[in-house]
Amino acid sequence: xxxxxxxxxxxxxxxxxxxxxxxxxxxxxxxxxxxxxxxxxxxxxxxxxxxxxxxxxxxxxxxxxxxxxxxxxxxxxxxxxxxxxxxxxxxxxxxxxxxxxxxxxxxxxxxxxxxxxxxxxxxxxxxxxxxxxxxxxxxxxxxxxxxxxxxxxxxxxxxxxxxxxxxxxxxxxxxxxxxxxxxxxxxxxxxxxxxxxxxxxxxxxxxxxxxxxxxxxxxxxxxxxxxxxxxxxxxxxxxxxxxxxxxxxxxxxxxxxxxxxxxxxxxxxxxx
Amino acid sequence: xxxxxxxxxxxxxxxxxxxxxxxxxxxxxxxxxxxxxxxxxxxxxxxxxxxxxxxxxxxxxxxxxxxxxxxxxxxxxxxxxxxxxxxxxxxxxxxxxxxxxxxxxxxxxxxxxxxxxxxxxxxxxxxxxxxxxxxxxxxxxxxxxxxxxxxxxxxxxxxxxxxxxxxxxxxxxxxxxxxxxxxxxxxxxxxxxxxxxxxxxxxxxxxxxxxxxxxxxxxxxxxxxxxxxxxxxxxxxxxxxxxxxxxxxxxxxxxxxxxxxxxxxxxxxxxxxxxxxxxxxxxxxxxxxxxxxxxxxxxxxxxx
Numbered sequence: 052x053x054x055x056x057x058x059x060x061x062x063x064x065x066x067x068x069x070x071x072x073x074x075x076x077x078x079x080x081x082x083x084x085x086x087x088x089x090x091x092x093x094x095x096x097x098x099x100x101x102x103x104x105x106x107x108x109x110x111x112x113x114x115x116x117x118x119x120x121x122x123x124x125x126x127x128x129x130x131x132x133x134x135x136x137x138x139x140x141x142x143x144x145x146x147x148x149x150x151x152x153x154x155x156x157x158x159x160x161x162x163x164x165x166x167x168x169x170x171x172x173x174x175x176x177x178x179x180x181x182x183x184x185x186x187x188x189x190x191x192x193x194x195x196x197x198x199x200x201x202x203x204x205x206x207x208x209x210x211x212x213x214x215x216x217x218x219x220x221x222x223x224x225x226x227x228x229x230x231x232x233x234x235x236x237x238x239x240x241x242x243x244x245x246x247x248x249x250x251x252x253x254x255x256x257x258x259x260x261x262x263x264x265x266x267x268x269x270x271x272x273x274x275x276x277x278x279x280x281x282x283x284x285x286x287x288x289x290x291x292x293x294x295x296x297x298x299x300x301x302x303x304x305x306x307x308x309x310x311x312x313x314x315x316x317x318x319x320x321x322x323x
Numbered sequence: 324x325x326x327x328x329x330x331x332x333x334x335x336x337x338x339x340x341x342x343x344x345x346x347x348x349x350x351x352x353x354x355x356x357x358x359x360x361x362x363x364x365x366x367x368x369x370x371x372x373x374x375x376x377x378x379x380x381x382x383x384x385x386x387x388x389x390x391x392x393x394x395x396x397x398x399x400x401x402x403x404x405x406x407x408x409x410x411x412x413x414x415x416x417x418x419x420x421x422x423x424x425x426x427x428x429x430x431x432x433x434x435x436x437x438x439x440x441x442x443x444x445x446x447x448x449x450x451x452x453x454x455x456x457x458x459x460x461x462x463x464x465x466x467x468x469x470x471x472x473x474x475x476x477x478x479x480x481x482x483x484x485x486x487x488x489x490x491x492x493x494x495x496x497x498x499x500x501x502x503x504x505x506x507x508x509x510x511x512x513x514x515x516x517x518x519x520x521x522x523x524x525x526x527x528x529x530x531x532x533x534x535x536x537x538x539x540x541x542x543x544x545x546x547x548x549x550x551x552x553x554x555x556x557x558x559x560x561x562x563x564x565x566x567x568x569x570x571x572x573x574x575x576x577x578x579x580x581x582x583x584x585x586x587x588x589x590x591x592x593x594x595x596x597x598x599x600x601x602x603x604x605x606x607x608x609x610x611x612x613x614x615x616x617x618x619x620x621x622x623x624x625x626x627x
Contacts, residue, residue: 143350196361
């Protein structure tokens with residue numbers, strides 16, 4: 052019985068792994084084929100040799116360098132902003148009692164429920180009105196302004212930091228800004244790690260916001276640069292495959308390096 | 324409440340003292356400004372637009388009352404997109420079942436456990452456009468799937484996976500399962516592993532088999548996260564966007580509610596009608612969330 056159970060277990064795991072990896076493995080193989088080779092061989096035929104020509108084509112003609120650049124700018128600014136804003140909000144909501152606190156908390160709570168994708172119809176008008184259309188700022192402010200989950204994560208975490216610390220610092224003569232910046236903020240490190248991970252992947256993978264708000268060809272991010280491959284490389288799957296790999300490889304590397312933090316981050320983030 | 328009042332004079336020596344009642348507002352100014360500008364103003368505007376026939380450009384917005392809403396529920400071509408959600412909703416059951424199965428077997432000691440865990444989770448981290456292209460290649464005639472079927476001797480079962488309107492939504496919902504299963508799996512696994520191992524040992528000493536352990540230890544421990552995932556699956560299946568938009572642009576009957584809304588607003592310039600659709604979706608999502616909070620009281624979601 053035990054033997055049957057174990058066999059079934061490993062068989063299903065191996066099958067699931069094959070199903071999961073197969074679509075990606077064939078993309079890897081396609082990415083190393085020449086145009087002629089791609090035409091004449093099937094998806095499971097190994098490439099004749101591993102040269103990176105398609106990668107060079109994808110990277111240069113697909114303007115991927117610029118895509119990475121824009122993605123990194125947006126990612127760094129919006130992550131920094133999200134961390135500071137999330138921590139400030141959590142500090143204000145957890146450490147102070149003030150009039151209208153319930154209203155403010157309710158406003159943040161309500162906002163979590165609004166799926167951002169539904170309000171784009173009207174958000175577009177606001178972004179346009181602010182003159183942010185077709186600039187990196189559109190993506191940055193939208194990443195900052197609509198990220199309530201991070202605030203949640205900080206709120207959960209800040210509650211566990213004993214208030215005695217604040218009080219002791221107050222007795223020492225520290226002001227609120229100093230308490231926040233020098234005492235609370237450093238203690239929020241685990242929450243910051245969670246937010247950076249979730250937000251980092253979200254920003255790297257975001258397609259819709261840059262697609263809608265940053266149509267200029269100079270403002271391509273990773274997702275939109277890759278999406279634009281369909282036009283010029285429409286029939287050249289080997290180049291598209293290389294482009295897909297260029298986008299996936301950094302994700303894979305980060306995943307392999309930070310596995311444990313990533314699992315923790317997503318487990319904590321999603322439960323909120 | 325911490326009392327800073329006692330020491331106020333001391334700190335006042337070195338800095339301009341700000342009344343304590345103002346302090347939280349200083350910290351909240353930027354977050355609130357962003358919240359209002361990018362969530363509440365758009366939602367309010369959306370309601371307003373939904374009663375007009377605005378095209379998104381012109382200066383005047385003609386009020387048309389409820390006619391956008393009437394259109395939405397009476398014109399079958401607008402209504403049909405709700406049915407597409409059903410494919411994704413059904414797929415989310417498959418996704419949940421797979422996640423539950425793999426989380427359960429990987430919670431017991433398994434060789435290469437971390438490798439399997441990593442493989443199953445990794446798709447969730449991949450860029451949506453990269454996934455879209457990967458699966459366009461997977462489903463294209465003569466692509467990975469067709470070649471795989473050929474290899475298994477199932478060549479007769481080859482289909483126009485993305486060309487046949489009867490099949491396309493299965494293909495796309497399947498892609499969605501591939502992409503999102505890993506997150507459910509890791510969440511379930513985390514919940515199962517939070518159960519103290521001594522419980523399993525005790526159960527094993529009592530002669531409980533795998534099934535009994537699953538039924539009486541694992542299932543109760545992950546019930547909250549499973550029910551939460553189900554509720555999210557419902558609103559998620561209504562808000563499906565990326566996979567079908569990137570892969571087919573909504574062609575061949577794969578148009579989802581959100582794609583339709585977006586097309587209506589930015590392609591056909593019917594911002595009024597699109598807003599009405601967005602309002603309806605928002606209400607459905609709020610309703611589902613409200614029901615969730617009633618059936619699954621979860622102290623973790625409590626903010627204060």
